[in-house]
Amino acid sequence: MKKIILLFSLLLFNTVIAQKKMFTNKGIIIFDASVPLFEEIKAKNESVTCILNTNTGEIASLVLMRGFRFKIALMEEHFNENYIESDKYPKATFEGIIQGFNINIIGTSPKEFKMNGKLELHGKSKEINTTVKLRKVNEALEIIADFDVNTDDFNIEIPQILTKKLSKTVNIKTNFLVK
Template sequence: MKLLSIYIFYIGTVGFAQDRKITKTGEIIFEASVPSFEEIKAINETVSCILNTKTGEIASLALVKGFRFKIALMEEHFNENYIESKRYPKATFKGILKNFDMNSLGISPKEFILNGKLEIHGKSKDVTTTAILRKKGDSIEITSNFNVNPADFNIKIPKVVSEKVAKTVNIKTTFLLK
């Protein structure tokens, strides 16, 4: 009986896992640079993402302290003054790929509308963008590119530096889900 229970659990887990693709090494790049001023750009390469291949539901999680800047002082100001990473340690996205069909994916990129909620700094905002998916062997590559306004997430930019920081922040994501 015990062996049968283990076998049923194993079959259920394997079947369930086949409906999901996941990564813990996704990438988010954000840029808030303004021409003629110092580059404001950071990258986080330890972002988790999961895709339900049956429903098109997608979720992503980034630890805010994982964003790396070229200049250490900029990273410190980002974490302490703007994003307040001790108080708001995570950024999350939960959404769905409209009309997603796993069988339609191939090696050529295919566009899907991605609708969801982005939560940063304790505030949520609806996001609609285009996600580009394609197969890479047994994996699925997902890329997206969208813009957000820091003010929508109650992120305050001090007046003394406001001319050096873009009003709109570009966010690029890349995930290779296995």
């Protein structure tokens, strides 16, 4: 019986060691909800967490909504209080998988992969299917994505008076350098 437990423990230990995770807490997300001819509605968060399992291609990220910075402080206040309701929904998460991920085929030139997963924002979830670009940068792996989301999918209400100044389609750009 002791041999079986020892063998099982060794197999479990090897499996845990074989899983390689790369991580950052300095990822960047930029969102842009601007409309042509009106004031720019754009913000940046440079404290985003991202974890990548290099054995499976599973990826997860977390962003605190109050970390987004706007050019105009009043926009930041409206974003947190009126639209995102950061006190009620303090974070957004993404959990997904990079299809066909193989760290051995990634070089210093960007390589495209399909990525799909679930974005949770403002208490709602939405499936996201996009392309992600990966490339090696020194000892790290750069992960870049660019996709659009619709505010209606996350029950983010835009007052009628602002519908011409604020886009319901929001562009999201991410850049993670995981090590």
